[in-house]
Amino acid sequence: MANPSRLRAAALATTAVLLSAVLAGCGGSLKDGDLTMQKLDWKDCPAPSEAEGGGSAPSPLPNGTKWQCATMKAPLDWSRPKGDTIGIALIRAQASGPADRRIGSLVFNFGGPGGSGVTTLPAFGSDYAALGTRYDLVSFDPRGVGRSAPVECESDAQLDDYFQQDATPDDSAERAQFLTRTKQFNAACEKNSKKILPHVRTTDVARDMDLMRQVLGDDKLYYFGISYGTELGGVYAHLFPRHVGRAVLDAVVDPTQTPEQGALGQAEGFQLALDNFAKDCTSKTTECPIGSTEQEVKDRIAKLLTDLEKKPIPGVFPRQLTQTAATNGIAQALYSKDFWEYLTEGLEQAYDGDGQILMLLSDSMNGRSENGEYSNLTAANIAINCSDEKQRYTADYVQQKQPEFRAASPLFGDYLAWGMVSCTDWAVPGAADHPDVSAPGSAPLLVIGNTGDPATPYQGAKKMVEALGEGVGVELTYKGQGHGAYDSKNKCVQGTVNAYLLDGKVPKAGTVCS
Structure with a gap:
């Protein structure tokens, strides 16, 4: 049985969306091309697939901005970057403000692991309206999830x-x-997803995000990670510290802990x-x-x-x-x-x-x-966790x-x-005892801990700050309830995050909102 507390409350979102003619399965190749030079074909988003949770196509944002979907090609196996490719499903709402004020793309991961970003971002899109004035709001189905080569297990x-x-x-x-x-x-x-199972580790997804950054045309990655998305953000910062722009980690997973x-x-x-x-x-x-x-x-x-x-x-x-x-x-x-x-x-x-x-x-x-x-939420959740965790x-x-x-x-x-015991008989060995998020040389990451968070306890934020390394993680405390802080709509939290992402104002470490 999947460990329920690992499943991000993206499952709470009942609205949905998604991609047209996507390369959802493993296959295809771009052996002679440079994947960083690919051009995304943005189109209106159709209704989501069953693996994404079904439902209807996403409605425009309150300001009238429409959601667009595309598919990015990424290597199936990052150790063979010129080999077979898979399709990574993307969604975006273009920045609503003046073009000369646009910063870039703000990439969201809402956690799980296993949650579809393509369905979750539109469900909560109005919550990020202020950020959408200067950023394209972007999310994706990570590999193994939704329309991105989904892990399939049982009927x-x-x-x-x-x-x-x-x-x-x-x-x-x-x-x-x-x-x-x-x-x-x-x-x-193993029977139904043998080809993708060895390639759904968090390090693989982090590499997909760096390719995404380049394909979207950004010199730096601007990122908003929630729950498991904080682990993904930390792993990205470890692998690509010089590519970090402004990054928010909210509802923080303790990167030092074993699964137990x-x-x-x-x-x-x-x-x-x-x-x-x-x-x-x-x-x-x-x-x-x-x-x-x-x-x-x-x-x-x-x-x-x-x-x-x-x-x-x-x-x-x-x-x-x-x-x-x-x-x-x-x-x-x-x-x-x-x-x-x-x-x-x-x-x-x-x-x-x-x-x-x-x-x-x-x-x-x-x-x-x-x-x-x-949806394939549980299948992807178990597959990613078991690929990451050695225990x-x-x-x-x-x-x-x-x-x-x-x-x-x-x-x-x-x-x-x-x-x-979910991973006891898993077909693929786990990668490590716990993720490596040390990121010397990275720009500051804003790390938010919620004192009443049930799924990612408050202490995880301090552990993430320590693991990122001196001068990298900046901790913000929210004295509240629930999983996450920004979506609580607390004015102090949202004001601090918006000032950081929109204007580059890094708050004083140890700032407390209540």
Whole structure:
């Protein structure tokens, strides 16, 4: 089962988009050409593919600017740059301000890994209106994702079964079933995506971004990375420090952690978010409908999950809301304070025997649309993580670590601990213990940590600053809730980021917004 906390809340975006005649699969070659000299054929964006999540073509921005899509050719194997190519799907909204004020292209990665930037950027495009006055707003489907040579594993029906499994096995029979199902999923990925699997590492994507920078006509990369996108930005700065222009890293992944340390940190982070949710609900003047005290709210949720393990309740017909689906749905709602009201409503509903809202939240996390089709979010997420991470954890090791995870979070501990076995039978060896983001000689990167972030705990920002190296990372703290800071619409955060990206004003290290 995919580790849910690694899936960026790009899954929250239900709007979509995408590319016309794209070279989506592996194939083609440009052996005699220079890929940096290619010209992009920008066209109106059609509706997104199933792998991107489906939906309708993106609507213009409020100012009338239309979205355009194109495909960039990149080497399938960066060790053979003159060999076969793949298509990298791109989207842009051209700068709305005067041409003589245009800085360049601002490239976004919204995380996951596995999220489609081509669908996510239009969904949140109006949030970046100020930046769009001086930048072309650009995003992309990273290799292995969406329309960019997508990793394909199982069918929609198989994925329904995969996500219904018990992801917190309690005895030897349940453990054997869980491990067998995980092995089946990984084998399907190898069978259906053998050609692309060895080439979806974060270092490969960083090289794609440097090619993108050149094809877009920029001397420097201007970048906005969120969640996993911060890791990608750090890896880019390590590989190409002299090519960094202005870069923002928001909701920062700790680059020094092993997957185990990251999962444990997320257990603590989601528990903190749950505590804050319970406190918020019970501190309002109106009565909290899911408990009269913080502890009662958490106790009732724990009892619901225990009851669902014994007897699931109706979810989205014909599927049942299982313990796993409910846990997944609760985690998804904790990504953003804006979703706390849906979590409250979903819990009320579940206590009355109806699991529809919690299952819809879980479906959003897993990339399942209302018509039962899945994006390739989970497949790409697992493929990229397993290609990056050298560690391979066994069931015995997870069992040894369960007490530590349960201490970090009684609710999410087991779930996140068992997520560590996702890569155990993966076909491609992992690259490293953790990413290298040291970037001596780079221009300053603005690194934003959110004190209430459940998925990328606040401490990760400080670790990223230290790992980037002296004089490179500049830390900004946001005292808030949710995954990320800029999209909270906090005026201090947005003003600081906009002044940096638009005018080059680097804030004082240690600046705090609340």
